[in-house]
Amino acid sequence: MKIYVTSVPVNDQRKALDFYRDKLGFVVKHDIDMGGGNRWLTLTSPDNPEGTELLLEPSGHPATKPFKDALVADGIPYTSFMVDDMAAEVERLKGLGVRFTVEPMDAGTVRMAVFDDTCGNLIQIVQMK
Template sequence: MRIWITSVLVDDQEKALEFYTRIGFQLKHDVPTGAHRWLTLVSKEQPEGTELLLEPGEHPAVKPYKDALVADGIPAASFQVSDLNAEYARLKELGVMFTTEPMDAGTVRMAVFDDTCGNLIQLIEMKAPQQ
Protein backbone atom coordinates (compact mmCIF):
# COMPACT_ATOMS: atom_id res chain seq x y z
CA MET A 1 0.00 0.00 0.00
CA ARG A 2 1.21 3.53 -0.76
CA ILE A 3 -0.20 7.04 -0.84
CA TRP A 4 -1.55 7.84 -4.29
CA ILE A 5 -3.31 11.18 -3.71
CA THR A 6 -3.32 13.58 -0.80
CA SER A 7 -5.32 16.76 -0.69
CA VAL A 8 -5.36 20.31 0.58
CA LEU A 9 -8.68 22.02 1.07
CA VAL A 10 -8.65 25.27 -0.89
CA ASP A 11 -11.03 28.19 -0.94
CA ASP A 12 -10.55 28.80 -4.68
CA GLN A 13 -9.29 26.10 -7.05
CA GLU A 14 -8.13 28.51 -9.76
CA LYS A 15 -6.20 30.64 -7.27
CA ALA A 16 -4.67 27.48 -5.76
CA LEU A 17 -3.69 26.19 -9.21
CA GLU A 18 -1.95 29.47 -9.99
CA PHE A 19 -0.12 29.49 -6.65
CA TYR A 20 1.05 25.88 -6.67
CA THR A 21 2.17 25.91 -10.31
CA ARG A 22 3.99 29.22 -9.71
CA ILE A 23 6.00 27.65 -6.90
CA GLY A 24 6.97 24.68 -9.07
CA PHE A 25 4.33 21.95 -9.14
CA GLN A 26 2.96 20.79 -12.48
CA LEU A 27 -0.58 20.01 -13.51
CA LYS A 28 -1.41 16.29 -13.70
CA HIS A 29 -5.22 16.17 -14.06
CA ASP A 30 -7.82 18.87 -14.68
CA VAL A 31 -11.20 17.22 -15.10
CA PRO A 32 -14.48 19.18 -14.83
CA THR A 33 -16.80 17.69 -12.20
CA GLY A 34 -19.80 19.98 -12.27
CA ALA A 35 -19.18 23.17 -10.32
CA HIS A 36 -15.60 22.10 -9.51
CA ARG A 37 -12.69 20.18 -11.00
CA TRP A 38 -10.67 17.08 -10.22
CA LEU A 39 -7.48 19.11 -10.09
CA THR A 40 -4.23 17.37 -9.21
CA LEU A 41 -0.62 18.45 -9.28
CA VAL A 42 2.67 16.59 -9.02
CA SER A 43 6.23 17.41 -8.23
CA LYS A 44 8.35 18.06 -11.33
CA GLU A 45 10.93 15.85 -9.62
CA GLN A 46 8.44 12.94 -9.40
CA PRO A 47 5.84 13.31 -12.16
CA GLU A 48 4.55 9.78 -11.49
CA GLY A 49 4.62 10.24 -7.72
CA THR A 50 1.96 11.19 -5.20
CA GLU A 51 -0.60 13.65 -6.54
CA LEU A 52 -1.73 16.75 -4.64
CA LEU A 53 -5.49 17.24 -5.01
CA LEU A 54 -6.67 20.85 -4.78
CA GLU A 55 -9.90 19.95 -3.02
CA PRO A 56 -12.76 22.48 -2.95
CA GLY A 57 -13.32 23.51 0.67
CA GLU A 58 -17.03 24.28 0.60
CA HIS A 59 -18.24 21.84 3.26
CA PRO A 60 -19.47 23.81 6.33
CA ALA A 61 -16.89 22.12 8.57
CA VAL A 62 -13.92 23.19 6.43
CA LYS A 63 -13.66 26.90 7.33
CA PRO A 64 -13.71 26.43 11.13
CA TYR A 65 -11.28 23.51 10.79
CA LYS A 66 -8.83 25.44 8.60
CA ASP A 67 -9.17 28.59 10.71
CA ALA A 68 -8.31 26.59 13.85
CA LEU A 69 -5.27 24.98 12.22
CA VAL A 70 -3.95 28.35 11.00
CA ALA A 71 -4.62 30.02 14.37
CA ASP A 72 -2.59 27.29 16.08
CA GLY A 73 0.14 27.40 13.40
CA ILE A 74 -0.51 23.80 12.30
CA PRO A 75 0.39 23.01 8.67
CA ALA A 76 -2.18 21.27 6.48
CA ALA A 77 0.56 19.48 4.51
CA SER A 78 4.29 18.92 4.55
CA PHE A 79 6.61 18.88 1.53
CA GLN A 80 10.18 17.61 1.62
CA VAL A 81 13.03 19.59 0.04
CA SER A 82 16.72 18.76 -0.27
CA ASP A 83 17.98 22.27 0.59
CA LEU A 84 15.67 24.27 2.84
CA ASN A 85 17.70 27.49 2.68
CA ALA A 86 17.75 27.47 -1.13
CA GLU A 87 14.03 26.65 -1.37
CA TYR A 88 13.19 29.34 1.20
CA ALA A 89 15.16 31.93 -0.80
CA ARG A 90 13.58 30.82 -4.10
CA LEU A 91 10.04 31.00 -2.70
CA LYS A 92 10.66 34.36 -0.98
CA GLU A 93 11.83 35.69 -4.36
CA LEU A 94 8.47 34.54 -5.79
CA GLY A 95 6.64 36.51 -3.10
CA VAL A 96 5.64 33.57 -0.89
CA MET A 97 4.90 34.67 2.67
CA PHE A 98 6.46 32.56 5.42
CA THR A 99 5.00 32.31 8.92
CA THR A 100 8.05 30.39 10.21
CA GLU A 101 11.54 30.97 8.86
CA PRO A 102 13.94 28.06 8.47
CA MET A 103 14.78 26.54 11.83
CA ASP A 104 16.10 23.36 13.39
CA ALA A 105 13.41 21.02 14.71
CA GLY A 106 14.92 17.80 16.00
CA THR A 107 15.91 15.52 13.13
CA VAL A 108 14.75 18.03 10.49
CA ARG A 109 15.03 21.65 9.46
CA MET A 110 11.67 23.24 8.73
CA ALA A 111 9.87 26.37 7.59
CA VAL A 112 6.18 27.16 7.12
CA PHE A 113 4.48 29.27 4.44
CA ASP A 114 0.97 30.52 3.68
CA ASP A 115 -0.43 29.05 0.44
CA THR A 116 -2.84 32.03 -0.02
CA CYS A 117 -5.74 29.55 -0.11
CA GLY A 118 -6.32 29.17 3.62
CA ASN A 119 -3.52 26.73 4.49
CA LEU A 120 -0.15 26.69 6.12
CA ILE A 121 2.32 24.39 4.36
CA GLN A 122 5.47 23.04 5.99
CA LEU A 123 8.76 22.51 4.18
CA ILE A 124 11.07 19.86 5.64
CA GLU A 125 14.73 19.12 5.02
CA MET A 126 15.98 15.93 6.63
CA LYS A 127 19.17 16.40 8.64
CA ALA A 128 22.07 14.02 8.16
CA PRO A 129 22.10 11.34 10.85
CA GLN A 130 24.45 12.10 13.75
CA GLN A 131 27.47 9.83 13.94
Protein backbone atom coordinates in the same frame (compact mmCIF):
# COMPACT_ATOMS: atom_id res chain seq x y z
CA MET B 1 -0.56 -0.39 -0.32
CA LYS B 2 0.73 3.07 -1.17
CA ILE B 3 -0.58 6.62 -1.17
CA TYR B 4 -2.16 7.51 -4.51
CA VAL B 5 -3.73 10.94 -3.85
CA THR B 6 -3.55 13.27 -0.90
CA SER B 7 -5.39 16.55 -0.72
CA VAL B 8 -5.20 20.08 0.56
CA PRO B 9 -8.47 22.03 0.91
CA VAL B 10 -8.33 25.32 -0.98
CA ASN B 11 -10.65 28.31 -1.00
CA ASP B 12 -10.19 28.95 -4.73
CA GLN B 13 -8.92 26.29 -7.13
CA ARG B 14 -7.75 28.80 -9.76
CA LYS B 15 -5.75 30.78 -7.20
CA ALA B 16 -4.43 27.54 -5.70
CA LEU B 17 -3.32 26.31 -9.11
CA ASP B 18 -1.40 29.53 -9.69
CA PHE B 19 0.30 29.17 -6.30
CA TYR B 20 1.07 25.45 -6.28
CA ARG B 21 2.13 25.34 -9.95
CA ASP B 22 3.76 28.73 -10.51
CA LYS B 23 5.35 29.32 -7.11
CA LEU B 24 5.89 25.85 -5.62
CA GLY B 25 6.73 24.25 -8.97
CA PHE B 26 4.32 21.30 -9.03
CA VAL B 27 3.01 20.17 -12.43
CA VAL B 28 -0.60 19.48 -13.39
CA LYS B 29 -1.44 15.78 -13.65
CA HIS B 30 -5.25 15.97 -14.03
CA ASP B 31 -7.58 18.93 -14.59
CA ILE B 32 -11.10 17.58 -15.10
CA ASP B 33 -14.27 19.67 -14.91
CA MET B 34 -16.52 18.13 -12.25
CA GLY B 35 -19.39 20.59 -12.73
CA GLY B 36 -20.56 23.32 -10.43
CA GLY B 37 -17.31 25.20 -10.91
CA ASN B 38 -15.27 22.41 -9.31
CA ARG B 39 -12.42 20.47 -10.88
CA TRP B 40 -10.54 17.25 -10.17
CA LEU B 41 -7.27 19.14 -10.10
CA THR B 42 -4.18 17.18 -9.15
CA LEU B 43 -0.50 18.02 -9.32
CA THR B 44 2.69 16.04 -8.90
CA SER B 45 6.32 16.74 -8.27
CA PRO B 46 8.21 17.38 -11.52
CA ASP B 47 10.84 14.96 -10.16
CA ASN B 48 8.27 12.18 -9.79
CA PRO B 49 5.36 12.68 -12.25
CA GLU B 50 4.01 9.17 -11.58
CA GLY B 51 4.23 9.63 -7.81
CA THR B 52 1.65 10.74 -5.27
CA GLU B 53 -0.82 13.28 -6.60
CA LEU B 54 -1.78 16.39 -4.63
CA LEU B 55 -5.48 17.17 -5.03
CA LEU B 56 -6.40 20.84 -4.74
CA GLU B 57 -9.71 20.04 -3.06
CA PRO B 58 -12.43 22.71 -3.05
CA SER B 59 -13.12 23.57 0.59
CA GLY B 60 -16.88 23.87 0.22
CA HIS B 61 -17.87 21.47 3.00
CA PRO B 62 -19.20 23.45 6.01
CA ALA B 63 -16.73 21.78 8.39
CA THR B 64 -13.70 22.79 6.34
CA LYS B 65 -13.57 26.53 7.09
CA PRO B 66 -13.68 26.27 10.90
CA PHE B 67 -11.13 23.44 10.79
CA LYS B 68 -8.73 25.38 8.54
CA ASP B 69 -9.23 28.59 10.53
CA ALA B 70 -8.40 26.77 13.77
CA LEU B 71 -5.23 25.25 12.31
CA VAL B 72 -4.05 28.65 11.02
CA ALA B 73 -4.91 30.37 14.32
CA ASP B 74 -2.78 27.80 16.16
CA GLY B 75 0.03 28.00 13.58
CA ILE B 76 -0.38 24.35 12.55
CA PRO B 77 0.52 23.43 8.96
CA TYR B 78 -2.06 21.48 6.99
CA THR B 79 0.59 19.38 5.25
CA SER B 80 4.33 19.10 4.72
CA PHE B 81 6.57 18.92 1.65
CA MET B 82 10.23 17.90 1.50
CA VAL B 83 12.97 20.02 -0.07
CA ASP B 84 16.61 19.23 -0.77
CA ASP B 85 18.03 22.67 0.12
CA MET B 86 16.03 24.65 2.68
CA ALA B 87 18.04 27.87 2.35
CA ALA B 88 17.80 27.95 -1.45
CA GLU B 89 14.08 27.05 -1.46
CA VAL B 90 13.18 29.69 1.12
CA GLU B 91 15.13 32.31 -0.81
CA ARG B 92 13.44 31.27 -4.08
CA LEU B 93 9.96 31.33 -2.55
CA LYS B 94 10.49 34.67 -0.82
CA GLY B 95 11.64 36.06 -4.17
CA LEU B 96 8.24 35.00 -5.55
CA GLY B 97 6.43 36.81 -2.73
CA VAL B 98 5.64 33.81 -0.53
CA ARG B 99 5.04 34.88 3.09
CA PHE B 100 6.64 32.70 5.76
CA THR B 101 5.05 32.43 9.19
CA VAL B 102 7.94 30.38 10.62
CA GLU B 103 11.46 31.02 9.39
CA PRO B 104 13.77 28.04 8.86
CA MET B 105 14.68 26.37 12.14
CA ASP B 106 16.03 23.10 13.47
CA ALA B 107 13.36 20.66 14.65
CA GLY B 108 14.86 17.34 15.67
CA THR B 109 15.96 15.42 12.60
CA VAL B 110 14.85 18.13 10.14
CA ARG B 111 15.11 21.80 9.29
CA MET B 112 11.66 23.22 8.80
CA ALA B 113 9.82 26.39 7.82
CA VAL B 114 6.15 27.28 7.38
CA PHE B 115 4.46 29.52 4.80
CA ASP B 116 0.97 30.75 3.88
CA ASP B 117 -0.38 29.17 0.67
CA THR B 118 -2.78 32.15 0.10
CA CYS B 119 -5.67 29.64 -0.06
CA GLY B 120 -6.41 29.28 3.66
CA ASN B 121 -3.60 26.94 4.72
CA LEU B 122 -0.21 26.95 6.33
CA ILE B 123 2.23 24.62 4.59
CA GLN B 124 5.43 23.24 6.11
CA ILE B 125 8.58 22.44 4.20
CA VAL B 126 11.28 20.21 5.67
CA GLN B 127 14.82 19.24 4.80
CA MET B 128 16.23 16.10 6.36
CA LYS B 129 19.42 16.74 8.31
